[in-house]
Amino acid sequence: MDNMLAKDSFNRPIISLRISITSRCNVKCLYCHHDGVLPQESEMTADEIFKIVQIAKNLGIGKIRLSGGEPLIRSDIVDIIEKISSLNFKDLSITTNGTLMEHYAQDLVNAGLKRVNISLDTLNPETYRYITNRDFLESAKRGIKAASKAGLDPVKVNMVVMKDINHDEIWDMFQFCKDNGAVLQLIELLKTESCPDADFIDEYHYKMDSLEEELAYMADEVKIRAFMQDRKKYFVDDGEIEIVKPMDNTEFCKNCTRLRITPDGKIKPCLLRNDNLVDIIGAVREGRDDKELERIFIHAIENRKPYYLIS
Numbered sequence: 001m002d003n004m005l006a007k008d009s010f011n012r013p014i015i016s017l018r019i020s021i022t023s024r025c026n027v028k029c030l031y032c033h034h035d036g037v038l039p040q041e042s043e044m045t046a047d048e049i050f051k052i053v054q055i056a057k058n059l060g061i062g063k064i065r066l067s068g069g070e071p072l073i074r075s076d077i078v079d080i081i082e083k084i085s086s087l088n089f090k091d092l093s094i095t096t097n098g099t100l101m102e103h104y105a106q107d108l109v110n111a112g113l114k115r116v117n118i119s120l121d122t123l124n125p126e127t128y129r130y131i132t133n134r135d136f137l138e139s140a141k142r143g144i145k146a147a148s149k150a151g152l153d154p155v156k157v158n159m160v161v162m163k164d165i166n167h168d169e170i171w172d173m174f175q176f177c178k179d180n181g182a183v184l185q186l187i188e189l190l191k192t193e194s195c196p197d198a199d200f201i202d203e204y205h206y207k208m209d210s211l212e213e214e215l216a217y218m219a220d221e222v223k224i225r226a227f228m229q230d231r232k233k234y235f236v237d238d239g240e241i242e243i244v245k246p247m248d249n250t251e252f253c254k255n256c257t258r259l260r261i262t263p264d265g266k267i268k269p270c271l272l273r274n275d276n277l278v279d280i281i282g283a284v285r286e287g288r289d290d291k292e293l294e295r296i297f298i299h300a301i302e303n304r305k306p307y308y309l310i311s
């Protein structure tokens with residue numbers, strides 16, 4: 001671990017930055033927490049995003065992920081990736097619903113994108129329509145294939161697991177991922193203040209404990225991803241399944257090394273909170289120098305606090 005990395009007062013180093021580059025999306029998922037961001041109109045320009053990642057780079061942050069909303073909906077997405085890529089980050093990735101991926105995969109790779117997470121919760125057209133309110137299942141599947149073919153590595157498929165909606169599809173999804181060179185990432189349904197319907201989350205929340213026991217029994221190998229919220233990775237039958245369980249998880253928070261940026265240019269220290277945002281775009285637009293922008297970042301980092309704290 002690099003000693004130069006900025007750390008918060010809970011001794012958590014900041015390794016990655018997740019930038020929500022738009023609130024706009026071409027699907028409408030029932031459960032979507034919009035990366036913890038309350039929907040907003042305003043967006044940063046490609047140059048403003050570049051300035052912010054430059055400051056992040058100065059502070060030793062090595063990993064950049066773009067998210068949203070749907071990041072591929074921005075017509076300048078290839079330009080944004082190209083600009084960020086010129087700074088040679090250790091890791092540069094996107095989280096997308098994949099529905100536009102087939103049109104962009106090769107250009108994104110050429111621009112410097114290294115890997116991708118594609119959200120797909122089901123292989124059943126009716127369930128897909130129910131969850132997303134759209135009929136884009138086939139384009140999302142083609143997007144996953146195109147991402148693998150273009151050389152993005154790894155391609156991870158994000159599946160939010162919901163009781164009685166898609167929990168019985170986990171093994172079909174695993175097979176689909178294996179067939180297409182992708183890793184399956186199972187995500188626990190999470191409630192945040194930015195979710196459209198809190199009752200939906202309570203009703204369909206699926207506890208993954210017994211699944212994890214089953215996976216631990218079946219797996220040839222289990223790895224724990226240190227500095228990635230201690231997520232567990234199971235290697236089963238030449239495939240890979242990763243589990244993301246943030247709800248009420250003190251270990252998840254204790255090992256969180258991520259800072260976020262909202263589409264309107266605020267530093268967001270925690271996915272689950274919006275009461276400690278720190279404005280950075282104002283200072284960027286006023287042309288403040290790098291030292292001052294770094295100080296704003298450090299102020300946001302110093303005020304980070306684990307949402308679920310060991311009492």
Ligand code: SAM
Nearest residue numbers: 032033035068069070095096097119158189190
């Ligand atoms: N539009 C992009 C996409 O679909 O991947 C990026 C934004 S989306 C908010 C990022 C990720 O958050 C997706 O994998 C999505 O499934 C996940 N997500 C959204 N709401 C969630 C919730 N309430 N619980 C767990 N995961 C959620």
